[in-house]
Amino acid sequence: MRGSWSRGSPGGRWGGGGRRAFTLVELLVTVAMVSVLVALLLPAMGAVRERGRAAVCLGHHRQLSVALHLYAGDGEDRLPYNFGAAGTLEAVASGRFNNWATSLLNWELDPGNTNLHWLRAGGLGPHLAGGVSVLGCPSDRVLSALQRRAGWRARARSISLNAMVGNAGEFMEGQSNTNNPRYRQFLRVSDVRVPARIFTFIDEHPDSINDGYFLNRLGRREWIDLPGSYHGGGATLSHVDGHGTVRRWRHGRTRPPARPDAASLPLTVPAGEAGDFEWLMERTTSEAAYESPGYLAP
Numbered sequence: 001m002r003g004s005w006s007r008g009s010p011g012g013r014w015g016g017g018g019r020r021a022f023t024l025v026e027l028l029v030t031v032a033m034v035s036v037l038v039a040l041l042l043p044a045m046g047a048v049r050e051r052g053r054a055a056v057c058l059g060h061h062r063q064l065s066v067a068l069h070l071y072a073g074d075g076e077d078r079l080p081y082n083f084g085a086a087g088t089l090e091a092v093a094s095g096r097f098n099n100w101a102t103s104l105l106n107w108e109l110d111p112g113n114t115n116l117h118w119l120r121a122g123g124l125g126p127h128l129a130g131g132v133s134v135l136g137c138p139s140d141r142v143l144s145a146l147q148r149r150a151g152w153r154a155r156a157r158s159i160s161l162n163a164m165v166g167n168a169g170e171f172m173e174g175q176s177n178t179n180n181p182r183y184r185q186f187l188r189v190s191d192v193r194v195p196a197r198i199f200t201f202i203d204e205h206p207d208s209i210n211d212g213y214f215l216n217r218l219g220r221r222e223w224i225d226l227p228g229s230y231h232g233g234g235a236t237l238s239h240v241d242g243h244g245t246v247r248r249w250r251h252g253r254t255r256p257p258a259r260p261d262a263a264s265l266p267l268t269v270p271a272g273e274a275g276d277f278e279w280l281m282e283r284t285t286s287e288a289a290y291e292s293p294g295y296l297a298p
Helices: 024-074 085-094 116-121 145-149 275-281
Strands: 159-162 199-203 234-239 244-248
Touching (some): 024 244
16 A cells, blocks of 8 residues: 655655755746846847848848849840839739839838739749849838728838839930939940949838839938838848848948838938948939940830
8 A cells, every 4th residue: 555645744845855946036037047048048149030031121122133234144245124103003004014013112001012913923023033023122111000901911112113214214315314314324324334333123111112123312312212220220131143131231321221201212312321322323323424325115
């Protein structure tokens, strides 16, 4: 017959011969230590996760760069159409879908926010080996309250194309862009004298992005379109030569919160905070000091 044990017996669970249980104080100390470790590790884990997303975003930009060069290779070195809002709407209405990315984004429930067919049919769509998902940044899940209530998970595009790259449609006068008439509009890849310097694609702030035409006027210290700041306060950019980089912005005005109605554009840039703006403008285009051969769009 098995012997019984009592709480006070020497061989019992609480006696000196068995394992000793945690006291309340020891338990509280352990919980506190675990809490401190979690508090220390969470930011590090978040930083690692964000670095991973930035790496994915760089990969998306590389695929876009490849698509741009494939497009140019098929079209006698011509860069893709790069329309503003009116040209994009006309490309959809006419069924031509000839803009590089045929979508218009806003905070409403308009189809351009999520229509992947329009993006696949666009100028670069057939050349995107990874599909049109590469037009989105993995860190961009910004939606309006209306879009969240509708069950949306994300809008279809986070990336825009430098307004001085490609045929700007309604903004073209001859070979010049009426928004920056004294500066080069790059119509062909060979127009770009320093391909490693001029940027092509850029993450755009979610409250700034609408068409895929990333425009700012050189010589006017004012943001019209604002770059994104998803990656540690910076944006991913790709360049004509195909390389990509993440540029971290220095000034708070360049990186307002990633949410609806946060950008307040156009935004004047104070002289003391012009570093980000000037850095990007230096990589947008250059003085129109020579005649580009141009092209007649098909």
